Amino acid sequence: MAAEPNELRDDVLNGLQLSTQLERVWRTPSGLVGALMSVDHKVVGRRYILTAFAFLLLGGILAVLMRIQLAGPEKTFLSADKYNQVFTMHGSTMMFLFAVPVMEAFAVYLVPLMVGTRNIAFPRLNAFSYWMFLFGGCFLWTSFLFNVGPDVGWFSYVPLSSLQFTPTKRADVWAQMITFTEVAALAVAVEIVVTVFKLRAPGMTLDRIPLFVWAMLVTAFLVMFAMPSIMVASTSLILDRLVNTRFYDSSSGGHPLLWQHLFWFFGHPEVYIIFIPGTGMVSAILATFARRPVIGYPVVILSLIATGFLSFGLWVHHMFVTGLPQLGAALFTASSMLIAVPSGLQIFCWLATLWDGRPVYRTPLLFVIGFIVIFVLGGLSGVMVASVPIDTQVHDTYFVVAHFHYVLIGGAVFPLVGAVYYWFPKIAGRMLSERLGRWNFWLAFIGFNVAFFPMHILGLIGMPRRVYTYTADMDWAHLNLVSSGGALVFAFSFALLLANVVYSLRKGALAGDNPWDASTLEWATSSPPPPQNFDRIPVVKHRDPLWADSESLPVVAGLSAERREVLLTSLAEAEPQIREASPEPSIWPLLAAIATTIFFIGSIFTPWAVLWGTPPMAVTLIGWFWPTGSKEDEE
Amino acid sequence: MRQTIVRDVSDLPTYGYGPRSGPWWGAMGFMALEGMGFAIAIGAYLYLYAVNPTWPIGASPPDLWPGTVETVIYLLSIIPNEFTNRAAHRQGLAKARIGLIVMALIGIALLVLRGFEFAHLNTRWDNSAYGSIVWLILGLHTTHLATDVGDTVVLAVLMFTRHAKPRRFSDVTDNVFYWNFVVLAWLPLYVLLDWVPRL
Ligand code: HEM
Numbered sequence: 001m002a003a004e005p006n007e008l009r010d011d012v013l014n015g016l017q018l019s020t021q022l023e024r025v026w027r028t029p030s031g032l033v034g035a036l037m038s039v040d041h042k043v044v045g046r047r048y049i050l051t052a053f054a055f056l057l058l059g060g061i062l063a064v065l066m067r068i069q070l071a072g073p074e075k076t077f078l079s080a081d082k083y084n085q086v087f088t089m090h091g092s093t094m095m096f097l098f099a100v101p102v103m104e105a106f107a108v109y110l111v112p113l114m115v116g117t118r119n120i121a122f123p124r125l126n127a128f129s130y131w132m133f134l135f136g137g138c139f140l141w142t143s144f145l146f147n148v149g150p151d152v153g154w155f156s157y158v159p160l161s162s163l164q165f166t167p168t169k170r171a172d173v174w175a176q177m178i179t180f181t182e183v184a185a186l187a188v189a190v191e192i193v194v195t196v197f198k199l200r201a202p203g204m205t206l207d208r209i210p211l212f213v214w215a216m217l218v219t220a221f222l223v224m225f226a227m228p229s230i231m232v233a234s235t236s237l238i239l240d241r242l243v244n245t246r247f248y249d250s251s252s253g254g255h256p257l258l259w260q261h262l263f264w265f266f267g268h269p270e271v272y273i274i275f276i277p278g279t280g281m282v283s284a285i286l287a288t289f290a291r292r293p294v295i296g297y298p299v300v301i302l303s304l305i306a307t308g309f310l311s312f313g314l315w316v317h318h319m320f321v322t323g324l325p326q327l328g329a330a331l332f333t334a335s336s337m338l339i340a341v342p343s344g345l346q347i348f349c350w351l352a353t354l355w356d357g358r359p360v361y362r363t364p365l366l367f368v369i370g371f372i373v374i375f376v377l378g379g380l381s382g383v384m385v386a387s388v389p390i391d392t393q394v395h396d397t398y399f400v401v402a403h404f405h406y407v408l409i410g411g412a413v414f415p416l417v418g419a420v421y422y423w424f425p426k427i428a429g430r431m432l433s434e435r436l437g438r439w440n441f442w443l444a445f446i447g448f449n450v451a452f453f454p455m456h457i458l459g460l461i462g463m464p465r466r467v468y469t470y471t472a473d474m475d476w477a478h479l480n481l482v483s484s485g486g487a488l489v490f491a492f493s494f495a496l497l498l499a500n501v502v503y504s505l506r507k508g509a510l511a512g513d514n515p516w517d518a519s520t521l522e523w524a525t526s527s528p529p530p531p532q533n534f535d536r537i538p539v540v541k542h543r544d545p546l547w548a549d550s551e552s553l554p555v556v557a558g559l560s561a562e563r564r565e566v567l568l569t570s571l572a573e574a575e576p577q578i579r580e581a582s583p584e585p586s587i588w589p590l591l592a593a594i595a596t597t598i599f600f601i602g603s604i605f606t607p608w609a610v611l612w613g614t615p616p617m618a619v620t621l622i623g624w625f626w627p628t629g630s631k632e633d634e635e
Numbered sequence: 636m637r638q639t640i641v642r643d644v645s646d647l648p649t650y651g652y653g654p655r656s657g658p659w660w661g662a663m664g665f666m667a668l669e670g671m672g673f674a675i676a677i678g679a680y681l682y683l684y685a686v687n688p689t690w691p692i693g694a695s696p697p698d699l700w701p702g703t704v705e706t707v708i709y710l711l712s713i714i715p716n717e718f719t720n721r722a723a724h725r726q727g728l729a730k731a732r733i734g735l736i737v738m739a740l741i742g743i744a745l746l747v748l749r750g751f752e753f754a755h756l757n758t759r760w761d762n763s764a765y766g767s768i769v770w771l772i773l774g775l776h777t778t779h780l781a782t783d784v785g786d787t788v789v790l791a792v793l794m795f796t797r798h799a800k801p802r803r804f805s806d807v808t809d810n811v812f813y814w815n816f817v818v819l820a821w822l823p824l825y826v827l828l829d830w831v832p833r834l
């Protein structure tokens with residue numbers, strides 16, 4: 001089973017010869033069909049990132065519409081009914097179509113490069129996951145544009161979302177969109193785990209894995225353990241609505257609180273699924289711009305893992321006002337507060353790194369510092385709502401809206417924009433403009449705080465969330481006006497980001513391999529990376545390979561140069577074990593996603609879709625797994 | 636960046652078995668999340684059980700025979716499954732083919748029995764929350780079973796074509812491994828569906 005003797009291997013080729021040969025083997029076929037067949041993690045990752053940002057734009061437009069409506073008392077810009085749809089679409093889009101997907105998308109692009117391999121594990125599944133995400137998102141938004149968008153809040157509480165109170169298709173659309181996006185998220189999670197476990201470059205032992213990769217690994221596990229819960233929940237909901245099951249119907253033994261348990265068992269970890277990748281981005285950016293490794297590498301990893309574990313114990317804190325037994329509530333309060341500890345530890349490690357380093361204040365680092373400030377504030381208000389008496393007070397007021405935007409935007413969006421500035425040169429081969437970047441940062445930072453800080457006060461003085469308007473005698477008008485102004489500034493900062501990207505794609509300075517002089521492997525190849533990622537797989541001997549081996553990178557030879565091969569290594573020590581075939585491009589993942597889409601959407605309208613929808617799915621799956629088109633099988 | 640070749644990997648094998656291979660880890664991943672799905676569904680069952688004064692609601696417990704016969708078959712199926720496993724590890728094509736066919740037939744028999752099991756639940760999905768949750772759990776496990784049987788059939792067919800390359804034996808062992816999970820997942824569900832309502 002060793003190499004066939006006449007096989008072309010990379011040790012007989014060198015330099016340009018090797019590059020061109022590998023490019024031929026690994027490139028995505030040309031033309032439209034070729035593009036639809038692509039299984040290159042970079043191509044899929046780029047699409048994923050762009051699509052997720054498109055959804056950020058859409059969700060952001062809705063946010064601005066809400067803030068216009070709320071800028072003054074008794075405005076009639078949006079009707080009550082429209083407002084319900086708009087906040088539901090905003091929350092659902094942000095959580096399911098932007099925040100989680102964008103983080104996974106960055107992982108899809110970056111993790112294989114950072115662990116030094118040629119493609120993600122299960123590239124076809126990866127392509128399938130992207131199509132599912134795209135179709136699910138388009139389905140939700142098309143429904144919205146045709147006026148059947150959901151209007152029951154991003155957590156669709158029953159009985160509000162049950163047939164009795166929402167007889168139209170709105171809640172079905174919501175529930176099925178969940179299934180689409182979760183299928184996508186789960187697939188990517190499995191790919192990330194296996195990529196990190198098995199595809200790491202030789203020598204990349206567990207204590208040499210980059211912190212961003214660690215963060216994505218923990219996130220992938222959170223996805224795998226949290227998302228099945230929401231899938232069970234939304235499937236039960238849609239069954240209740242379509243075929244009369246009684247899961248949530250209290251007249252037949254069902255229970256509305258079951259929904260809340262299932263939802264929050266997912267919904268709370270969800271926040272960490274969004275936040276933990278953010279911390280990974282922060283660690284990566286910080287090390288590069290502080291010009292030293294992050295202090296307390298093991299502490300950071302243990303914090304990540306601890307945060308992951310604790311996040312599961314916390315779902316009940318969303319249900320304090322539902323009347324839980326006393327002891328239970330006390331316990332959950334304690335564990336809600338406990339989770340501040342690992343987050344705090346990480347923050348100390350980052351601050352120490354900055355302190356001890358020689359920081360270079362470029363745009364990515366500015367966003368990281370903005371993150372630290374905002375996130376600490378969000379954490380403080382979080383500790384407040386974690387306590388039962390305060391939660392009972394501010395429950396469903398704007399205090400909560402303020403809190404979770406501080407956490408979500410501070411914890412995820414700021415690091416994310418930093419990450420865009422940081423990795424754009426790698427992905428696009430060109431630098432983003434630093435001048436525009438600084439404007440971008442300051443407008444975002446100021447705009448954000450002006451938009452969301454006043455909401456704390458609004459909440460404390462009693463403004464409830466999810467109201468489409470309020471009367472003038474409530475004295476909420478001034479703060480709301482300020483908040484809306486801030487929101488416009490914040491939104492404008494994203495327009496600057498977009499302008500910067502568009503401008504720099506053509507006019508930006510050429511990046512070169514490693515413009516920031518960073519230490520991790522993605523910077524060891526050209527920008528943008530070639531289809532094969534690396535001409536030769538690197539060997540890792542240090543936690544910061546490019547800093548330690550800056551003279552010459554140790555690499556392996558002996559992989560096939562005429563077919564797609566990746567190197568598998570052992571779990572802990574990353575010792576080379578197998579040269580495994582990596583799948584060729586294929587149209588089947590797209591066809592499978594189309595079949596699944598027809599099945600999912602059809603089943604909203606008729607249960608029979610389960611019958612006629614299954615065979616096409618089966619056919620496409622067989623086509624997908626049937627080993628044609630893979631070179632090894634055609635010898 | 637300059638490069639120094641420090642290692643030659645050309646004599647490594649091009650496929651492997653179990654935790655050495657990528658697909659095995661993929662199977663592990665899917666087992667983890669499917670297992671989680673079952674755990675959540677069991678949690679939902681127990682929750683409904685706890686909040687309802689009577690259980691089962693307005694129905695008698697399921698008839699025991701279909702689930703019990705299935706359970707026996709599941710347990711016995713481990714024997715031919717292991718036979719297939721060994722055949723695949725030794726790369727014995729003829730034996731692996733036989734093993735796959737037997738396993739496919741067992742799977743199909745179980746699917747047929749599953750039909751009877753639905754018919755003998757003694758409740759409809761729309762009778763009560765009890766009916767809903769037992770149909771959901773049984774439905775989940777049936778989907779799980781059906782995909783595995785589909786996979787086994789396709790693999791069996793594959794082993795009769797020119798694609799029956801040595802590396803395919805690794806796929807066969809993964810299929811075997813996955814079947815063990817299907818069996819393992821069934822056991823708690825059997826207790827839950829057939830015995831808990833009799834408590
Ligand atoms: C320009 C930035 C944003 C603005 C101005 C904004 C504004 C708002 C407002 C005013 C609400 C409250 C609606 C109400 O209760 O009446 C809201 C809800 C919400 N926002 Fe945002 N938001 C922004 C960005 C984000 C981001 C980036 C995320 C997530 C990553 C997010 C997630 C949510 C969620 C989950 C809700 C709850 C929706 C619901 O109750 O169903 N928002 N947002």
Ligand SMILES: [Cu+2]
Nearest residue numbers: 268314317318
């Ligand atoms: Cu929470």
